[in-house]
Amino acid sequence: MKIDILTLFPEMFQGVLGSSILKRAQEKEVVKINLINFRDFSTSKHKTVDDYPYGGGNGMVLKPEPIFAAVESITDHEKARIIMLTPQGKTFNQRIAEELKEEKHLIFLCGHYEGFDERIREHLVTDELSIGDYVLTGGELATMVVMDSVVRLLPGVLGNEGSVETDSFSTGLLEYPQYTRPEVFREWKVPEILLSGHHQKIEEWRRKESFKRTLERRPDLIDINKLDEKDRALIKE
Ligand code: SAM
Structure with missing residues (x-):
């Protein structure tokens, strides 16, 4: 470019x-x-x-x-x-x-x-x-x-290409909460699910957290009528 x-x-x-x-x-x-x-x-x-x-x-x-x-x-x-x-x-x-x-x-x-x-x-x-x-x-x-x-969206610019896809707004939602080491800081623990190694469960947790965060902070971004069954079930949980 x-x-x-x-x-x-x-x-x-x-x-x-x-x-x-x-x-x-x-x-x-x-x-x-x-x-x-x-x-x-x-x-x-x-x-x-x-x-x-x-x-x-x-x-x-x-x-x-x-x-x-x-x-x-x-x-x-x-x-x-x-x-x-x-x-x-x-x-x-x-x-x-x-x-x-x-x-x-x-x-x-x-x-x-x-x-x-x-x-x-x-x-x-x-x-x-x-x-x-x-x-x-x-x-x-x-x-x-x-x-x-x-x-930053141009191919080859960011080290980790995946990060663009999960960024806030790219999915239509705000990004889920992120954590890094240490596992416990002061007495605040990283959510258990992220340490489980269970990729599918982690994906579900992240999608749910993204919805939760977006509904709390930017409900204008979500059109409930356009959600599929799976996402509708997630936000009801
Ligand atoms: N008199 C103009 C008006 O009321 O629309 C504002 C001029 S502003 C003081 C000077 C320049 O700053 C603009 O020509 C524009 O290039 C830039 N600018 C100011 N606010 C901006 C904004 N919110 N988004 C993009 N450019 C902005």
Whole structure:
């Protein structure tokens, strides 16, 4: 996968691109990530990228010219998903991450100030994503969130491929509780069933715990009418 990130603050990405899973994914060449400062595409003397809003009001608006020029400088941008990060976009979730992981090329547009000139949204972007109902200073943190959750799904990125399949939301449910050594910490014991070595019983326990947890915390994720007999019996237990 190729990812291009248009930002006025490329230095903000240093930590996240230089550490852990995103670093490893680039080293393994599963993903190639380019940072593009769209200020470099401003043709004005002072490299201006924003201007006052027509009609008045607070703050500054990102101008269309440098952003269009930066995107159009990217090879094969016509075939890419061009994603604007905006609090007005569709709320990002695991289903959208699964969909984006199938793409070969993603371009992220990080806004700042009051946001983008509307013509960028109308005539350049293919998708608008929000990471939640709150307002950030810029699109950089939102891009990191979306990119991280997409890249970890790419084959070969995580050491243990299985972990993606059982993660919260991948199964439609929240993940079951996890334990590791020691068997007893202070006086708190790991549930007996997990030490039994009985794989089928462990699977059943995990599925039941996933349902329990999801019903307690996120009942909106479960449509009881769509459950099969086995799962219905599990949640009645
Ligand atoms: N005036 C804009 C509005 O009310 O929709 C908000 C602009 S915000 C201060 C600046 C930039 O931060 C946005 O252009 C966007 O790129 C990013 N941003 C802020 N909140 C976001 C969110 N919840 N999800 C994604 N991006 C966000």
